[in-house]
Amino acid sequence: MSNLLDFLTYLNVNGKETSYSKIIIYLLTHSEAVQSMTISEIADTCYVSPATLTRFSRHFGFSSFNDLRKTLGNLVGMPPYNGLRMNEQEYRLLQTDPKEYLENYSDEIITSIKDVLKSIDIPEIDQLLQKIHDASEVVLLGYSATLEIAKEVQVSFLSSGKILYLGETEPLQKELIKGLNDQALIILISSYGTLLTKDPELTRLINNSPAQSIFITQNTKNTLTNLFTQTIQVTSQNYVQIGTYPLTFFFDYVIRRYVSLFGKK
Numbered sequence: 001m002s003n004l005l006d007f008l009t010y011l012n013v014n015g016k017e018t019s020y021s022k023i024i025i026y027l028l029t030h031s032e033a034v035q036s037m038t039i040s041e042i043a044d045t046c047y048v049s050p051a052t053l054t055r056f057s058r059h060f061g062f063s064s065f066n067d068l069r070k071t072l073g074n075l076v077g078m079p080p081y082n083g084l085r086m087n088e089q090e091y092r093l094l095q096t097d098p099k100e101y102l103e104n105y106s107d108e109i110i111t112s113i114k115d116v117l118k119s120i121d122i123p124e125i126d127q128l129l130q131k132i133h134d135a136s137e138v139v140l141l142g143y144s145a146t147l148e149i150a151k152e153v154q155v156s157f158l159s160s161g162k163i164l165y166l167g168e169t170e171p172l173q174k175e176l177i178k179g180l181n182d183q184a185l186i187i188l189i190s191s192y193g194t195l196l197t198k199d200p201e202l203t204r205l206i207n208n209s210p211a212q213s214i215f216i217t218q219n220t221k222n223t224l225t226n227l228f229t230q231t232i233q234v235t236s237q238n239y240v241q242i243g244t245y246p247l248t249f250f251f252d253y254v255i256r257r258y259v260s261l262f263g264k265k
Contacts, residue, residue, distance in 0.1 A: 216231075
């Protein structure tokens with residue numbers, strides 16, 4: 001699924017008219033049909049060669065076009081609620097009693113925000129903000145929803161005169177990391193550690209970089225936290241259904257606290 005989200009990122013950056021964009025649009029809108037089509041038939045439909053489809057697949061991290069087709073097949077067989085952080089019981093409740101579902105959903109959001117309040121260590125955050133202020137360069141990393149949080153952080157810090165660098169694509173993220181020295185800082189924002197497991201090469205680059213690295217997450221069970229200089233867990237437990245609400249709340253505070261400490265007087 002993670003690779004398929006990269007399709008949307010590509011569309012958002014490159015528009016609809018490139019050859020790869022047209023392939024993406026066709027595959028995502030005909031994901032069931034392509035299961036029974038040959039690579040030559042798909043290539044003809046997209047007005048490209050089979051070799052282009054193979055290069056396309058490898059560009060997005062698939063070992064082959066058949067690997068890509070298999071991933072699309074998994075998407076076809078996936079329940080409609082699977083990508084919405086819902087289980088079947090919650091899905092059925094939403095169908096039969098939307099009011100009760102909404103109340104349960106809002107209760108979990110409120111509980112998670114209260115958990116952030118209990119988990120947050122203000123001196124630790126102030127130390128992080130001092131590191132950001134002092135760093136020669138700060139690179140933000142995120143994926144999907146956390147990339148949007150990173151963009152908001154980037155814009156907000158600019159009002160205090162601090163430029164943070166953000167790679168919206170994996171190649172750019174890797175290039176940014178490669179250029180860092182020991183006075184720089186990497187901040188990876190990930191709700192559940194997906195970015196780490198999705199791209200081992202990115203993880204390796206972070207681990208080998210001379211820059212300090214900060215991992216900020218909601219996932220209290222992530223096993224890769226030892227790769228980072230520091231890990232900040234914004235909640236004491238996972239809240240799978242509600243997505244990035246805890247991280248969003250956490251960074252709202254972080255942004256405002258930075259302004260209070262280092263903003264223009």
